[in-house]
Amino acid sequence: MWWLLLFLACRPEAEPEWFGDPGPVADACPEPPPATTGAPLTVPIRVVLGEGVNPDEASWYLRWASSWWRRHGVTLVAAGRSESTDGAPILAGGEARTLRDVLAPVRRRLTDRSSTAPAAVDVVFLPALAHAGSPVRQWFERLAGLTVSDVLLQRLRDADPHAELLKAAVVEGPYVPTVFLGLDTLDALPNERSRFVLPHELGHALGLVHHLDDGNLMEVGFPRCEPRLLQAQRDALRVSVP
Numbered sequence: 001m002w003w004l005l006l007f008l009a010c011r012p013e014a015e016p017e018w019f020g021d022p023g024p025v026a027d028a029c030p031e032p033p034p035a036t037t038g039a040p041l042t043v044p045i046r047v048v049l050g051e052g053v054n055p056d057e058a059s060w061y062l063r064w065a066s067s068w069w070r071r072h073g074v075t076l077v078a079a080g081r082s083e084s085t086d087g088a089p090i091l092a093g094g095e096a097r098t099l100r101d102v103l104a105p106v107r108r109r110l111t112d113r114s115s116t117a118p119a120a121v122d123v124v125f126l127p128a129l130a131h132a133g134s135p136v137r138q139w140f141e142r143l144a145g146l147t148v149s150d151v152l153l154q155r156l157r158d159a160d161p162h163a164e165l166l167k168a169a170v171v172e173g174p175y176v177p178t179v180f181l182g183l184d185t186l187d188a189l190p191n192e193r194s195r196f197v198l199p200h201e202l203g204h205a206l207g208l209v210h211h212l213d214d215g216n217l218m219e220v221g222f223p224r225c226e227p228r229l230l231q232a233q234r235d236a237l238r239v240s241v242p
Ligand SMILES: [Zn+2]
Pocket: 200, 204, 210, 220, 221
């Protein structure tokens, strides 16, 4: 009996199928537009789950992101097993006065690239992105995802409405490009929008800036219904694995 208990205690928990087939979804999206093509890219993703996040819920978003990017020749793979972190929001609350203060928890959560197993992108699922009293809740009506990427920061144009926010998050030293997702906002969106938020954020993580065309993956706001990716955007993707 003790042996059995010991075995059960030591048995590694099964991981959800992070990047498998998402299956059908009931909504009114039309047929997807033709996909762009390019040299195949593989993106190792480290999945990080905040305390209180349901792994099956996280895998739903990852499988849709994987499915969308696969149509564009980009394969998302797991960089090792998933990791866990505390579930605290990454945008500080009422005591934060400046944008840099608000983003201090973001900087603390970025993984030091020099000390970890290779991952091209960290995807961190949290119950919420912003503390209840965070000024960000006034600046943005709804914020479901936030991405910090060194390539993105280099490319940001001043005209981008989110440039100031991201530039204030600049950190010293090499860090893994990181997507933060807040499930409170994400889950409140209809499926045909919520499932394209992570593909959009991964676009940022791979260096894509916002795009003004309606229906583009990188449009400002929440993309919907099989968003398009232009060939120039596909050609501009940057995958960096140390
Ligand atoms: Zn964006």
